Amino acid sequence: MRKAFIPFLTAIAAITTASSVAAADRTLTIYTYESFTSEWGPAAKVAEAFEKTCDCKVDYVSVADGVELLTRLKLEGAASKADIVLGLDTNLVSEAKATGFFAPHGLDLSAVKVPGGFTDDTFVPYDYGHFAVIYDTETMKEPPKSLKELVEGDPAQKIVIEDPRTSTPGLGLLLWVKSVYGDQAGSAWAQLKDRVLTVTPGWSEAYGLFTKGEAPMVLSYTTSPAYHMVTENTERYQAAAFSEGHYIQIEVAGMTKNAKDPALAKAFLSFVTGPEFQSIIPTTNWMMPVAATKEPLPEAFGKLVNPEKTYLMSSDGVAANRKAWIDEWLAAMSKN
Numbered sequence: 001m002r003k004a005f006i007p008f009l010t011a012i013a014a015i016t017t018a019s020s021v022a023a024a025d026r027t028l029t030i031y032t033y034e035s036f037t038s039e040w041g042p043a044a045k046v047a048e049a050f051e052k053t054c055d056c057k058v059d060y061v062s063v064a065d066g067v068e069l070l071t072r073l074k075l076e077g078a079a080s081k082a083d084i085v086l087g088l089d090t091n092l093v094s095e096a097k098a099t100g101f102f103a104p105h106g107l108d109l110s111a112v113k114v115p116g117g118f119t120d121d122t123f124v125p126y127d128y129g130h131f132a133v134i135y136d137t138e139t140m141k142e143p144p145k146s147l148k149e150l151v152e153g154d155p156a157q158k159i160v161i162e163d164p165r166t167s168t169p170g171l172g173l174l175l176w177v178k179s180v181y182g183d184q185a186g187s188a189w190a191q192l193k194d195r196v197l198t199v200t201p202g203w204s205e206a207y208g209l210f211t212k213g214e215a216p217m218v219l220s221y222t223t224s225p226a227y228h229m230v231t232e233n234t235e236r237y238q239a240a241a242f243s244e245g246h247y248i249q250i251e252v253a254g255m256t257k258n259a260k261d262p263a264l265a266k267a268f269l270s271f272v273t274g275p276e277f278q279s280i281i282p283t284t285n286w287m288m289p290v291a292a293t294k295e296p297l298p299e300a301f302g303k304l305v306n307p308e309k310t311y312l313m314s315s316d317g318v319a320a321n322r323k324a325w326i327d328e329w330l331a332a333m334s335k336n
Contacts, residue, residue, distance in 0.1 A: 245309025
């Protein structure tokens with residue numbers, strides 16, 4: 001999910017790009033997460049590109065992370081101003097659809113390709129990435145080579161993780177641990193907690209602490225090192241390849257039933273799988289595109305960890321068990 005990799009990660013609550021006086025009558029309100037709307041995130045470029053096609057204005061409303069998007073929608077209910085929600089992931093699709101807030105998109109998504117495949121009549125994938133432990137090669141010479149090594153490793157070598165109650169990366173790690181450890185996940189968390197420096201509400205805070213040197217490891221994505229290679233010309237930060245495999249995140253967008261201009265909302269959903277949007281994502285959100293881009297990916301993307309095994313639970317399974325698994329995590333993390 002992502003991501004603007006600068007020290008201060010300035011999140012903006014709304015970005016508006018003026019086009020014409022007439023466009024003021026057509027405004028598309030997009031709810032998303034803060035790193036998408038940060039100063040260096042994709043939001044401004046996406047708005048500029050889409051506004052050229054629609055004679056409209058794009059407004060963003062951002063919250064800390066993806067799970068909070070769903071929480072906010074539930075709180076707002078029918079009063080929500082959202083036309084588009086961008087930043088949920090496949091783990092939350094069933095729960096999001098159960099709210100009744102979203103409308104089918106009616107689009108042909110045959111050109112969309114993600115590992116393991118994903119099709120849905122309501123949500124449109126727009127990028128993906130595998131979760132990974134990113135480590136600082138200057139302070140950690142021997143990174144964990146498996147989830148087991150992470151859990152059982154030296155407690156002095158800390159990691160920053162995100163909260164599964166508010167963050168899609170945090171939820172992804174929760175599901176990754178559950179996928180590997182099953183019924184023993186609670187015991188794994190109880191052991192891992194000694195290595196956890198802190199739990200942050202969202203990805204931005206976690207990655208910021210990591211790059212400031214507060215911990216040698218952070219839960220992020222296999223794509224994260226590409227940012228440092230492309231923009232900072234350094235290979236200092238790398239992803240640890242885990243022998244058990246890696247859990248994948250597929251991020252999605254959907255249109256609400258209350259969208260002020262359903263045709264405009266549907267046009268945006270079609271736009272997100274087109275080459276203009278897909279070309280913006282890799283070097284602003286630092287995730288993998290799901291469809292063709294206008295130009296090849298930067299060379300750095302060819303140097304990234306390519307997981308041999310991908311984990312992805314069914315959205316229905318996550319919806320049925322998310323509360324119980326979070327309770328298990330809370331109980332384990334609170335033990336002395």
